[in-house]
Every structure is written in C-alpha cells, then in structure tokens.
C-alpha cells in the first residue's frame with residue numbers, strides 16, 4: 001500500500017479526534033461532523049469533541065483483512081454507544097477475547113492503523129480499548 005504524506009496530514013484531524021457537530025437549536029449531536037443538524041436541518045451548529053468514552057454494546061471477530069492489514073488479525077469490531085449517545089462501529093484493541101463481554105466501558109486510544117511498506121510512513125487512527133476502572 002502506498003500512502004502520501006500530504007494525505008496523512010490532511011486526514012490527521014479526522015483520524016485523531018472524534019469531532020461532531022452540536023445543534024444550537026435542538027441540541028442534537030451529529031457524528032461525524034456535519035455543517036447542518038442531521039435532526040432538524042439547522043445550520044446553526046458548533047464543532048464539539050466527543051469524550052471518546054462509551055459502552056460496548058456488541059462485537060464480532062474477523063479473521064480476514066485486506067492487503068496491508070494482516071498484522072492485527074484477528075480483528076475485533078465493536079458496536080459502541082458513546083457517552084454522548086452516538087453509536088459507532090470501531091476496532092477494539094488490547095482485548096482478551098476470552099474475557100471480553102458486552103456492556104463493558106471502553107475508551108478511545110490512538111493506535112497505528114497501518115505502515116506503508118513503500119516509504120515507512122505510519123498512519124495512526126482512533127481505536128477503542130476496555131477502559132481502566
């Protein structure tokens with residue numbers, strides 16, 4: 001896989017943070033960030049950073065990966081309900097599959113997504129891990 005440094009730089013804000021928009025009219029939070037409210041359509045929205053904390057609602061395990069992503073197998077993919085009420089699908093890392101269960105608290109953590117074998121560029125992104133007590 002070939003990655004360009006400018007592309008990594010451009011994606012930084014999207015990959016490193018959970019940026020949403022909060023409607024000033026009805027209070028609805030739209031994720032990912034949108035210039036208008038996805039509930040009432042108002043353009044009166046402001047950028048907010050989500051806490052990155054939530055609850056694991058469900059998860060599945062994948063033993064297949066596309067080219068360049070084989071190192072992380074097996075992949076645990078979680079359905080997470082963030083504390084702000086938004087449900088997202090995201091990778092779960094550092095989890096013991098034997099002990100992982102629905103309902104545990106999880107938190108976002110910055111992790112390597114892949115390494116470009118061509119120029120050694122490393123792309124980071126947010127994944128989730130079981131939150132410490």
Ligand SMILES: [Zn+2]
Pocket residue numbers: 023024025026027028037038039040041042
């Ligand atoms: Zn609204």
